[in-house]
Amino acid sequence: MAHDEQRRQDPQDPVTGHPRPEFPQQEQEHPGWTGPMDPPPDHGEHSYRGHGLLRDRAAVVTGGDSGIGRAVALAYAREGADVMFTYLPEEQDEARETARLVEDAGRKAVAVECDIREEERCRALVERAVAEFGRIDVLVNNAAYQMSQPDGIGEITTEQFDRVMRTNLYGMFWLCKMSLPHIPRGGCVINSASVQAYKPSPHLLDYATTKGAIVTFTQGLAQMVAADGIRVNAVAPGPVWTPLIPATLPDTRKFGEQAPLGRPAQPAEMAPAYVFLASPQASYITAEIVNATGGTPLP
Template identity: 80%
Template sequence: MTDQQGDRPNPVTQHARPDFPSQDQPHPGWTGPMDPPPDHGEESYRGSGRLDGRKAVITGGDSGIGRAVAIAFAREGADVLFTYLADEEEDARETSRLVEDAGRKAVAVSCDIRDEANCRSLIDRAVSEFGHIDVLVNNAAYQMSQPEGIEAISTEQFDRVMRTNLYGMFWLTKFALPHIPAGGCVINSTSVQAYKPSPHLLDYAMTKGAIVTFTQGLAQMVAERGIRVNAVAPGPVWTPLIPSTMPDTSEFGKQSPLGRPAQPAELAPAYVYLASPQAGFITAEILNATGGTPLP
């Protein structure tokens, strides 16, 4: 594993490249069976106190980008409350261990954010644990590839995508804002799909475009409160969502100019930067991390 913060690695060969072994998991997917295993920065991320004393809420923090962000935030000095689905208990325990090993408080909450009452309860729990919220990371998402086109997207699937990716983000932000002081921020996970939608991910791509609009509009709404709102737009990232929602993962990420998917650890520094005081004049922005795919 390469020390991303110390060496000067070649980004083309820094991490595993496709073709990957054939693999398939039921949703929501788990970290353990993945081949190659995702890198969340367990061995490579070193903090420097950029988030000392902060209190963060991260949705979908059990694995993938969410776990990488939780590790990075903790090693930068933040306490972390994160959500996971009931089937992801094992992954959630590992994220908690990694946060606590960094000397920070970890609060793991099983929560389906498709339900408004769950979102309200989650924010109430965060305020009870921390007193306030400095950083809200809306990261949890759902997708399901449908290569056969729009006709294959059921109303049930469409509703799940919308409620997970949009409703949950909207409710959590609405309930969290009264508890975010000046100097705090919201960071949303959008995607390259917002700008370059893949036909087989039509409904998912729709939500990622909406997240860009939500980010830019909300940022203007709350700027006078001293609260910043930004988003990160990843390209392909090697997480459990991929083998659990896509029919063929063998060439996943090959289409990016770097010829491979990102590892979650490569996304975490973007979230750290946007959460840190160094980004104090950055709001209503989308930080693109696409592996070289040009975006508007």
């Protein structure tokens, strides 16, 4: 056991240390599920070790049922935080697994079915968090929607455009606005941006547009609330192997190959950035975008 633990902490080749394409072609209905994915995503179940960086904090993570959200919830719990997270109705089984991981770390897990496209659902989520925890120390706006349209802007329906905007932007706006009165000095907001904010893929035009807006929103809000002792930052991942990929992209075989490291990230590789930004070690860091792109240079 000690040997296995040491091996997990040894330096790892970033090129060969995780699965690389070519992957099997796989398709799922949206929103996608972890179980059928090949290779299975790594959320840090066997590797993430906590160091008490978030002891007794109260965190709210949207889209915490799978992917980056699950990895963040797991890491936060192992760092000592209680975690409330959202999921969609069809993601109930995924949510149970995230809750189990949080509880296995000895922390409180509160799974809330919530479609953040609806303002009143966002309001109810914040009220539930305050009722459960008394405050919100860390708000992670991670839930997102994308759908590839390789045939161009003509194929992006108003319905799709509206769903992308309301999920990725409206939900974030509402949750920040409603949560800020309950975030104490020393608390923070962390948004999920993307490499798409800087290097948009044409087939993800609407999604990339929202990610660019998230960067601007993060930097503007950070200045607005700095005097209140609240920090606002974002993480901009590159390609990450999550259920959203087989559920929204037509070809998964070479996913992530374009990154200089030649592969997509695993969700577990994103979580440490979210932990750092939430921790006291980041006390002088606000209005920043932490790029985790596998080597793709960003401004």
